[in-house]
Amino acid sequence: MHFSFWEKLGFGVLTAAWVAFGSNFVGNALIHAEPLEKAAYQVALPDAATTESASTEGNSAENALVMLASADPEQGEKVFKKCKACHSAEEGAKHKIGPNLWDVVGRAKAGTDWDGYSAALKAKGGDWTYADLDQFIAKPKDFVPKTKMSFAGIKDAADRAALLVMMRSLSAAPKPLP
Ligand code: HEC
Known part of the structure; x- marks a missing residue:
């Protein structure tokens, strides 16, 4: 299969957008993970x-x-x-x-x-x-x-x-x- 220059450029842009979106998503998840873990930890504490x-x-x-x-x-x-x-x-x-x-x-x-x-x-x-x-x-x-x-x-x-x-x-x- 051959892709034209414009098709390759298109894929490139899509991939870049995907990576940016994905890392942002992971970044957010990391930021949000902390309070979640804390809450779960508190629930698990003994009386x-x-x-x-x-x-x-x-x-x-x-x-x-x-x-x-x-x-x-x-x-x-x-x-x-x-x-x-x-x-x-x-x-x-x-x-x-x-x-x-x-x-x-x-x-x-x-x-x-x-x-x-x-x-x-x-x-x-x-x-x-x-x-x-x-x-x-x-x-x-x-x-x-x-x-x-x-x-x-x-x-x-x-x-x-x-x-x-x-x-x-x-x-x-x-x-x-x-
Ligand atoms: C979404 C529903 C909901 C809301 C909103 C809610 N409660 Fe309750 N409440 C319950 C349930 C269900 C129980 C029983 C808890 C249990 O058995 O663990 C309860 C239990 C209680 C009890 C214990 C009563 C007993 O007989 O031992 C008190 C006091 C109480 N609620 C006060 C409040 C007050 C004050 C508010 C508002 C600031 C409030 N609740 C809001 C559902 C609710």
């Missing part, structure tokens, strides 16, 4: 180590607790819109994709009659204190690595504080603030 990493990042978690006194429940209502797709909040309301959150503050973890809880959350144990809720909401997969709650978390400590005081109000007898 103690995860708690430790959560509490280093968790400066923000503690911040939300100190902000509780001045937090605004109405702001919390706004933040709660992100949760409503999966959670009801009224007394006796039906569970949705996740459990009903009425009276969740102070309640046992995985403590409703909902039958969809993950083994991980059931195994976590203890009650939902403000501190535990804060950490869970900040980054659910850090606090309960195999949780079924597919939600990235709320980074902003002031938003979490607002959410926590709003969640506190979902009760006939709101639990005292810490």
Whole structure:
């Protein structure tokens, strides 16, 4: 087979474009690989180590607790819109994709009659204190690595504080603030 000059030039340009595109692709993959590996690594950490990493990042978690006194429940209502797709909040309301959150503050973890809880959350144990809720909401997969709650978390400590005081109000007898 013989190719004309123009055909060869055409192939040359295509090959160059392919190589450029390909290396760019590989380059991107390399850049993106790092955070991915990190996330996968965190999930694999044993419980103690995860708690430790959560509490280093968790400066923000503690911040939300100190902000509780001045937090605004109405702001919390706004933040709660992100949760409503999966959670009801009224007394006796039906569970949705996740459990009903009425009276969740102070309640046992995985403590409703909902039958969809993950083994991980059931195994976590203890009650939902403000501190535990804060950490869970900040980054659910850090606090309960195999949780079924597919939600990235709320980074902003002031938003979490607002959410926590709003969640506190979902009760006939709101639990005292810490
Ligand atoms: C995509 C759906 C989804 C979204 C969005 C979501 N959740 Fe959840 N949530 C779940 C599921 C599913 C569970 C059960 C987790 C498990 O069993 O591991 C859960 C569990 C919980 C629990 C534990 C309740 C219990 O009875 O132990 C709390 C607290 C909670 N979510 C709060 C929130 C808050 C606050 C938001 C919004 C900031 C939110 N969730 C957003 C699906 C969701």
